[in-house]
Amino acid sequence: MAPKLRSSLSEWFKKNKRDLPWRRLASLYPTVVSEFMLQQTQVKTVLPYYDKWLKRFPDFQTLAKAKEATVLKHWEGLGYYSRARNLHQLAKDISKLENIPKDPEDWQQFKGIGAYTAAAITSITYKHPVACVDGNVIRILCRLTADHTIYKDNTQAMKAFTPLADALLDHVEPGTHNEAMMELGATLCTKANPQCQVCPLALGCLAKDDKPESLPKKVAKKVKLETIDRAWVLTDKQLLLHKANDASRRLSGILELPALEMLGTSNRALKKQGQSPFLTKKRGISNSQITEPIWQLTGISVADNPDLVWIDRDQLDSATLSGPHKRWIQEILQKDQLELL
Ligand code: ADE
Numbered sequence: 001m002a003p004k005l006r007s008s009l010s011e012w013f014k015k016n017k018r019d020l021p022w023r024r025l026a027s028l029y030p031t032v033v034s035e036f037m038l039q040q041t042q043v044k045t046v047l048p049y050y051d052k053w054l055k056r057f058p059d060f061q062t063l064a065k066a067k068e069a070t071v072l073k074h075w076e077g078l079g080y081y082s083r084a085r086n087l088h089q090l091a092k093d094i095s096k097l098e099n100i101p102k103d104p105e106d107w108q109q110f111k112g113i114g115a116y117t118a119a120a121i122t123s124i125t126y127k128h129p130v131a132c133v134d135g136n137v138i139r140i141l142c143r144l145t146a147d148h149t150i151y152k153d154n155t156q157a158m159k160a161f162t163p164l165a166d167a168l169l170d171h172v173e174p175g176t177h178n179e180a181m182m183e184l185g186a187t188l189c190t191k192a193n194p195q196c197q198v199c200p201l202a203l204g205c206l207a208k209d210d211k212p213e214s215l216p217k218k219v220a221k222k223v224k225l226e227t228i229d230r231a232w233v234l235t236d237k238q239l240l241l242h243k244a245n246d247a248s249r250r251l252s253g254i255l256e257l258p259a260l261e262m263l264g265t266s267n268r269a270l271k272k273q274g275q276s277p278f279l280t281k282k283r284g285i286s287n288s289q290i291t292e293p294i295w296q297l298t299g300i301s302v303a304d305n306p307d308l309v310w311i312d313r314d315q316l317d318s319a320t321l322s323g324p325h326k327r328w329i330q331e332i333l334q335k336d337q338l339e340l341l
Contacts, residue, residue: 001204006170006177012200013180016187018043021050026175028100028125029059035120036087036112040080043186049078063091069320072253077323079285081254086112102126115158124175131165132178133158136185141165142216143189146206150217157216224288229267229277230257232296232332238310239329241319245307250285256325257292258308263300270295279332283324294328 017023020043022034033053037046053074057063063071068088075084090110094100101107107118115133122128131137135154141147141161151157170177188195189212196208207215233240242258244251260266270276277293284290302308311319316329 002168005201005204006168008200008203009180009184010170010173010177013176013183017179017183018187021047021054023179026124028121030054031121031124032090033057033087035117036083037078039083039117041078045078049075057091060091060094063088064095068253072320073318076320077326079323081251083112085252086110102128104128104130120178123178127174129169129171129174131162131169131174132181133162133165134182136189137161137165137181139191139216140181140185140189140201141168143194143207143212144201144205146210147215148217150219152219157218221287225291226288227291227293229260230292230294231260231263231265232257232278232294233263233298233300233302234296234313235310238312239316240302241309241311241321243307243309251322253320255309255311255319255321257294257329260295262305262308263297263302265297265300267293267295279328281324281328294332 020034022030034046034050037050037053056074057066057071066088068085071084071088072081075081078084090112093110102122104115104118104122107113107121108115113121119128119130119132123130123132138154138157138161141164142157145164147160149160151160165181168177184199184201188199189201192213194208194212196202196205196212199205199208202208205212231240240258241255242262243255244253246252260270267277275295277295280291280293282289282291313333316333321329
């Protein structure tokens with residue numbers, strides 16, 4: 001069965017693959033950049049960043065020489081900023097090497113590169129015969145085998161499906177095969193709407209007539225509800241922001257509105273004074289649903305804190321903020337402008 005499925009998948013991919021910029025050049029640097037950007041991020045989100053990044057940092061050497069602030073600025077809005085720092089570090093490491101490794105195990109020694117990214121980079125660039133196994137591939141293989149096991153998380157499911165992924169792998173064109181599997185998961189074998197009528201793997205799929213959308217079965221993850229009250233401190237010219245320090249893995253170096261606690265106050269204290277937030281925003285990060293009420297603070301004295309920075313209003317565009325905070329701040333300032341008219 002494996003050879004039939006493999007060739008059917010390959011035919012389908014040849015005819016149906018999306019024209020994605022990183023597919024035009026299967027060379028190392030563009031592949032590495034795309035794989036870092038695509039970690040936990042959809043293709044449509046990555047597209048506007050990818051071309052700009054390659055123009056500004058066309059190779060490992062240019063990226064290695066860039067300042068961290070410049071690198072983060074180009075990543076602004078893509079989220080999970082540790083990826084940008086890890087990619088920057090990787091460029092510095094690779095630029096010093098005489099021989100670039102070709103083995104996925106060696107690639108996994110670099111920070112920020114797990115089994116999936118190492119497999120994608122080495123199979124696409126060097127045709128190393130290793131299968132990529134991520135959520136998309138797990139979904140396809142779980143349906144193909146009509147596996148109703150309840151996996152406790154992705155890691156467990158990944159372990160279970162790696163042997164099958166390896167057995168299906170095309171050893172002549174492993175990179176193209178891996179990309180075909182990614183493409184199938186992203187376009188046909190989707191979570192909610194599998195399109196089995198046109199699927200190249202339907203000929204061997206055990207779940208195609210039996211609710212494929214119900215697979216894979218997973219333990220429902222609890223969504224963590226969090227509230228972070230934020231301070232809006234705006235003077236004539238400047239807005240007060242908090243720069244996350246290295247202790248924050250996710251946001252280190254990124255600016256956001258400060259939490260009330262950083263300014264020695266709390267929502268309780270402000271409520272007691274009869275105040276209420278002028279705006280409340282929500283965002284989702286991994287399994288957290290975060291509510292962020294924003295409170296206007298006036299006439300406060302800001303204690304000396306190296307992590308609190310005043311940014312000129314006209315410099316906000318060039319400051320590196322998290323995506324949601326950038327949008328919210330723009331929205332508030334625009335509304336402010338309209339109300340002044
Ligand atoms: N997701 C992760 N890597 C990818 C790639 N190379 N093409 C499309 N989607 C991806």
